[in-house]
Amino acid sequence: MSSSETLLGRAGRLRLEWVASRYGRSRGAPAQGGPGETEGRPGGGRPMDVWWLALVLTTVTAPAVSLGADRDEPEELERFEFLETHMGSAFKLVVYCTGPAPASAAARSAFDRIAQLDATLSDYRVDSELSRLGDRAGGPPIPVSADLFEVLRRSRELSERSDGAFDATINPVVKLWRRARRNRELPSPEQLDQARSRVDWRRLELDPDARTARLASEGMRLDVGGIAKGYASDAALKVLREAGITRALVAGAGDIVVGDPPPGRSGWLVGIAPLDPSGPPERYVLLANQAVSTSGDAERFVEIDGVRYSHIVDPRTGLGLTSRSSVTVVAPDGTTSDSLATAASVLGPDRGLHLIEQIEGAEALFVSIPDGADAPEVASTPGFDALLAEPEGEPGPVPALGGPEA
Ligand code: ADP
Ligand code: MG
Numbered sequence: 001m002s003s004s005e006t007l008l009g010r011a012g013r014l015r016l017e018w019v020a021s022r023y024g025r026s027r028g029a030p031a032q033g034g035p036g037e038t039e040g041r042p043g044g045g046r047p048m049d050v051w052w053l054a055l056v057l058t059t060v061t062a063p064a065v066s067l068g069a070d071r072d073e074p075e076e077l078e079r080f081e082f083l084e085t086h087m088g089s090a091f092k093l094v095v096y097c098t099g100p101a102p103a104s105a106a107a108r109s110a111f112d113r114i115a116q117l118d119a120t121l122s123d124y125r126v127d128s129e130l131s132r133l134g135d136r137a138g139g140p141p142i143p144v145s146a147d148l149f150e151v152l153r154r155s156r157e158l159s160e161r162s163d164g165a166f167d168a169t170i171n172p173v174v175k176l177w178r179r180a181r182r183n184r185e186l187p188s189p190e191q192l193d194q195a196r197s198r199v200d201w202r203r204l205e206l207d208p209d210a211r212t213a214r215l216a217s218e219g220m221r222l223d224v225g226g227i228a229k230g231y232a233s234d235a236a237l238k239v240l241r242e243a244g245i246t247r248a249l250v251a252g253a254g255d256i257v258v259g260d261p262p263p264g265r266s267g268w269l270v271g272i273a274p275l276d277p278s279g280p281p282e283r284y285v286l287l288a289n290q291a292v293s294t295s296g297d298a299e300r301f302v303e304i305d306g307v308r309y310s311h312i313v314d315p316r317t318g319l320g321l322t323s324r325s326s327v328t329v330v331a332p333d334g335t336t337s338d339s340l341a342t343a344a345s346v347l348g349p350d351r352g353l354h355l356i357e358q359i360e361g362a363e364a365l366f367v368s369i370p371d372g373a374d375a376p377e378v379a380s381t382p383g384f385d386a387l388l389a390e391p392e393g394e395p396g397p398v399p400a401l402g403g404p405e406a
Helices: 100-121 129-135 146-161 171-183 189-196 228-242 334-357
Strands: 003-008 053-059 077-086 089-097 204-207 212-215 248-252 255-258 268-272 283-287 290-296 301-304 307-310 324-331 363-369 377-380
Touching: 077 100, 089 100, 089 228, 100 129, 100 146, 100 228, 129 146, 129 212, 146 204, 146 212, 146 228, 146 334, 171 189, 171 301, 228 248, 228 255, 228 290, 228 334, 255 268, 255 334, 268 290, 283 290, 283 324, 290 334, 324 334, 334 363, 334 377
Parallel strands: none
Antiparallel strands: 003 053, 053 268, 077 089, 089 248, 204 212, 248 255, 255 290, 268 283, 290 324, 301 307, 324 363, 363 377
């Protein structure tokens, strides 16, 4: 018997709740049923309020091995689940804790931290620190918070490594595409040229000693939507750890960060959604103290004149990606997995996987439908297969479509 849980996609409303199941010293105790416990089972039903199933999480029944599972548990741990909407996405916390009071208090602190980061990093809010930095583009360097500096530093580092495929100054172009999505009308070539001339990660100047940032030309704006949810999930997990909760998972939509495994388990089993996210996962990865992110066009895109344009933009062309793909990246932390998944989507399978191979602790699976083809192609980094696992007692994963076998 295994317990499984559905990660809710971007649920459109605020919800805070917890469900608990009791785990004692005896290992592998089955989870009690609760909301979400069985809904995400491969082939199982879908909860009514979920309109997009991003990833399915399953705690496994595999025999306990290493990764903290052999540790003596001094106290009984219960499982709690919390859900709130932040950064326009459903954030879910799963924690193992001694009781509801400390679990709720820790979850509150973790969500507060995510809310604080939203207020700092949002490009939708005119009063966020990020937006205010954009207001001063073309002016002198501005002192910034440690969080904003770190997100910009990591973004810039990836811009360099990805040859500009990831670019946190992409805002003017992304704004055009947001408008295109609302009006269902393509931006004009003049609008695109104008917006593209305001995008250039090299003109985002950072001074680590003074902790200042500067957008060197007027009209430049920032958008850290490709990295912020991973960073926020890392920060929330840190808050939980500081509250003494080490067996925890934080999921910001398609960005998932996990700490130590559930009691008696060897890891958190995370299902990778197929290109068509309404189908069951075809593959699962088993993770502990790691992160996994999926980027793709499954959810946010605009279709104009029969062409699908993704919300991920190629900074070289200024166009939303039109090739259909889903990139899943596993990395030591969510900041890395989130940003790499976005960068790899832009670079495509060959260059994207090559980039990820250079990064310590990172692995990836790239499912794409090349232009003109109907069937997906699957490619991965050499170490990805070692992360794959199967939910025990569940129907086996559907065989990979022409790609590496699980
Ligand atoms: P999701 O938000 O669906 O998880 P991503 O993590 O891939 O997907 O982030 C997509 C967001 O990243 C876009 O909505 C936009 O804000 C931003 N973005 C789009 N193109 C780029 C790019 N080339 N480099 C950096 N950020 C981008
Ligand atoms: Mg991303």
